Every structure is written in structure tokens, then in C-alpha cells.
Amino acid sequence: MSKYVIWKDHRWVYLLLIVVVSWPLLSPIGLPVPVTPSTKMAFDTVEKLPPGSLVAMSSILSGGNWPDLGPPEVAFVQHLFKKKLKIVFIGEVDETPTITETTLLPRINKYGAQYGVDYVNLGYIAGAPDVAEAAFATSLRKVISVDYVTKKPLDDLPIMKGVNTLADFKLAIHIGMAEDPVRQFYTPFKIPLLVGVYGMMGPHYIPYLDTGQLSGMIVGLRGAAEYEYLVGFVGEGLQGADALSMTHLLVAVFVVLGNVYYLYQTRDRTRKEK
Amino acid sequence: MIDFAILSSVFLTLCVYSFVYKESMFWRFAEQTFIGLAMGYTFVLAVQQIQTVAWIPLSAGKNYLFIIPLILGFMLYARFSKKYAWISRWPMAVLIGLGTGIAMRTVIEAQIIQQISATFLPLVAPNPMRTFNNITIVVMVFCTLYFFTFTGGTGKVPDAVRKLGRYTLMLTFGAAFGATVLTRMTLFIGRFTYLWGTNQRPYLLAIGAMMLVVLAVYEKIPALFKKK
């Protein structure tokens, strides 16, 4: 086994990874994407809302995490516009308001929604996520006086009339880590809370789904693919699902091969010692 | 007609990926560009935040109390002076106090009471699979919590409970690893989805080929000038 070049120079493995990623992107396979319970719960929660309901969409979206958090947010926002729900965008990271305007919203079919009436971008709140979310949830007019795009006072925006705290919203959706919105959105106000999380944080938040503190969850690109399938549009989730399959299969195969090699080495060493 | 936007984005992406081939001038260039851009962007947005939240209401006469956080904010910069660094402790204390209070007041319900009450599951359920799952959850949660207590003595039973707690954590970490692979691959797929886009493909192939040639001969050039 030691004579195989691939084990000596990792760059061959990197090249194999590039080929495995590129092939399904250039020539899609079209594998089915089964829907997991957490994604279905999130979809049903949004489906139950009557048109015109106010939804708070807070996020830590940035250029760096767009591939992981962007597709879930696109899927959520597309569903919200399709259901004619009203959306208030709020950022918890400095890049979020810019990326919302330049990258997120251009990809969405807004079904005729008007800025200031059906949706608004309130910009970003500095500080630790806990502090920023608590400030937004308990007294948003203290930390936000104008919107991000038009710089109009909140009272001049029809969508913000009578909105002072999170209690005035029917649903909160957070894209990012789930502990802080569970503590600052759900615990004090008990409004339904959905999250779109990094792929690697999915298993961490299953206890919150189990207790009902989260009403649903989209986990990374795979969750976004499932949600897009439920909503009925093709976004980055479904486009990347095949590549996701092939790369995961590659990693699983390497894990198995690595252990076969390890067992062979251990047996070889034991035989030589005897 | 060269699209400098696409040229810039593809070139910078490939500069970062050149690191997996070897650490080179392209990687160092991309690294320092990223740091500079990140710092600059963060600063601009911070100024915008201060202007929107504090300066506009203050200068419009709506809330004169905002002078206090503005003064506290400037006090933070005293940390760069050896003699007056202690002044920066006051605004730091404000941030720590606010963060502590906000975290503590909801953690009891959110992370302790709700989680513990959800663990009280019926140990006999109509469905045998459900019964097995409920018993597994209750036993594993207890064992995991017991694993983290470092008092409680040793012996066959406590050690066995801690061992089961450790095995539960190993299964948790295994699931976390599987999910971590999802995140890393997602980010990677996102970049390649962009690079293989119709508009980006010619730039990808041209710049990629040029960089490979430069990197391949890069270490050979000094060797040519070395005296034998």
C-alpha cells in the first residue's frame, strides 16, 4: 500500500476533490432530495401564516458564509414573498444589510412586493449577538431610527407603523446560530421561531426542536435544497445537491479506505513482531 | 472586452486556492488583501452605525443622553496609551455588564428548565421503538451530565455511568463531524459553482493556467541562478 503515490502527495487528493465537485456542476445527475422532518416543520409553520403577517428576518449573512447560509435565507425569503407576508430584514453583522440588497434580494421573485410597504431593510445592529437581538426585540426604535436603503424615519414607512417590539411580529426567522434567538426572541416573547443554520450546527440544535423552542430548522445547503423543493423553485440548494452527494461520498469512501489501510498496517506490524 | 469585476474575483479566488498547491506570493497577496479589506469594511460600517444610532438623534436634539455612550466609546481608545490604559476598563465593564445581564436572564429558562423538562419522557410508551428511544434518551442525558461532574467518587457503578456518558459524547461528536463535512463542502461547492459559471469559465481557465505555470517554475528560477 505504501507504494501508492496518492497517499504520499496530498495534492492528488485535492485534484480528485476538484474533479468530483466540478463534474456534477457541469453535468447534473439529478438525484432525488428526500425532505427531513425539521425542514418540513419549518415549511408548515410559514404555510400556516395568513397573508400580510409581519415576519422578522434577522441574519448574520456575509460574503464568507453565503454558500452555507445564503441558500437557506433565499429559500425562506422566497417562500415569504410567495405567501405575501411582510418582511423586516435586520442584520447582526456589518455585511448583512449590503449583501441583502446586492446579492439576496436580486435573486428573489418578489411577486410585486413594494419596499417600505411589504418589506424593509433596517440595517445592522452592532454588538454581541445577544445584546443586538435583545435590543432589537425589546426596543427596536431605540437602536434603529431610519431604514438602511432610503434613510427614512421608521414612522414614514407603512410597514413599520405600530411596530415597537418583537411582540408585534407573527414569526421570527433567524439565519445563523440558534442559541441567541432562542434566548432573546423565543423565551421572552414566545412567538414561533425558525432558524436557518450552518450545516455543522444542525445536530447541535436538535434539542431545541425537540422542546418546541424552535418550530423548524433548515440545515445548510441540504436543508435549502429540501425547502426549495417544497416551495417549488430551483435555487443554489438544488443546484448544488448533486455536488454535495459526490463530495460526501468521497469523504465517506476515504474514511473507509483509511481504516482498511490502518487495519492492514496493524495486522502487518503484528505479523512482523511475531 | 475584459470584465474587471470577474477578473478580480476569479484571480483572488485562485490566489487563495494556490495555497493547496504551495504557499506562494499569490497566497500572501490574497491574505493581506483580505485583511486590509475586512478591516476597512468593518471600520466604515462601525462609523455608519454610530452615525445612525447615536449621532443623528443627538444632533437632532431628540436624545441628549447618547453623549454618554459616545464618550464611553472614545474612552475605549485609551487602551493604546500605557499611562491611561485603565480608562478603557470603564466602557469594557459596560459591555461585559450588559452582555452578562442579557445572557443570564434568559439562560435559565431556555437552556436549563426547558431542556430538563423535555427529558422527562414516559419510559413505557405504546410503541416499542418509542419506549426504547425514550429510555435511551433519559439514560444518555443523565450519563452525559454525570460525566461532567468531577466529584461523586469512583467505583464500578459511577465509572460505568461516566463511561456511558463518554460513549454518548463520542456519538455526538461523530454526528458533529458528519455535519462539519456538510459545511466545509457547501462552502467549497459554492465557490466552484461561481467559478464554473458561463461568464467566469474563460477567466478561470486562463488565469488558472498562468498561475500553474508561474508556480511550477517559481522555485526553479532561483535554482538557475545558483552557482554550482
Next chain:
Amino acid sequence: MSIFYKAQVPLYIASFLAVFLIVEFFIDLPILKSMSSELQSWGVVVAAFALGLGVITVTRNNYGIIKRREGNWPYFLWCLVVMFVMIGTGLIGDIGKHPSFLWLYNNAFTHLSSTMYSILAFFITTAAYRAFRARNVDAALVLIAGVFVIMTIAPIGAVIWLGFPTIGQWFLDIPNMAGMRGIIIGIGLGVLALGVRTILGYERAHLGGPGGGQQA
């Protein structure tokens, strides 16, 4: 007196604010709610100032390297140039809205940012065959759970064998959920303990300075 202002007053400030916010949460009085929301907005402003500290730190460090002409100093000079160009274009006119600033953000920063995070995919692939070995029972459990969860997440897992998503979802919903619940409760208790230490003034790390805040 000087020790009082330098070390004691910050501890009193942190304690008072923490206790006030906790008490305000449980007592429904409009005056307390109003004061609390005012304080939280102050926290947002002070936190925004903290973001500017990084610029000064990077400038000081890089200037030192450039002045001493240490190895690779031209890259550090380039870093400073890029930073000040970004700041300059961002502060012209409407803050953060200048076309040059947005061009740099859209066509340089976001791409660099995503690519930096994505490079870990290469290393996780090599780690899969180099490091992920079933050396003992613990490692074997991690490996088994990991492989099943990987094949659950990948849509192709269900195509290869239906057992993958079934068993993988069981791993996520039962053992993983139980372990994570234990960790979450532990973290909650840790947050409480750290909070009590901060309120009582035992936690001094945030005071910083020589001796980690032990001296005034």
C-alpha cells in the same frame, strides 16, 4: 483612590448593569423597561466603537514591520494601502454607499471571504483518510456515527441504501440529541456560574492590563 477608579469602579459598573438587566426582566415596570432599552442602545454604540480598535492595531503592527523591513514587508504595506483605500471610499458621501466601495466589497471582499472559509474542504478530505482511524472504542463510535450522518446528509445515501438515512436520522435524533442536551444544560450552568462570578467581582479578566487585571 486611584485603585478605586482604576479597578473597583469598572467592577461595580459591570455588576450593577448585570443585576439591573436581570431584575428588569422579571419586574414589569415601564420606567425599568425604558431604562433597560436605553442602556441596551448604549451598548450597541460602545460596541461599534470597539470595531475601530482593530484598524489601529493592524496599522501599528504593520507599520512596525514595514519600518524594520522584516521579511515580506511589501505585503504588509499593501495591506495598509488596501485598508485605507477601503476606508476612504467608504467614508465619501453617504457612508458605505460609494460605487468604488461597493465594487471592492462585491468583487474582492466577498469572494476572498468565502474562499478563505472554503479552503478547509481540502483539509477535511485528507483528514478523512489520515486521521479518522478506529484506534479504540471511542474513536470507532465517532467514526460509525460520522459515516452514517455523512451518508444521511448526502442525498445519494438514500439511493445507495435506505438504511443510511434511517439509521443516520436515529443517530441524530436520539444519541446526538441526548449528548447535546447534556452539553446545553452544562453550558447553561456555566453561563450562570460565570455571570455570578462577574456580578460578585471575582471575574477580572475583562479588566485586562499587566497581570491580567490583578493590579490596578
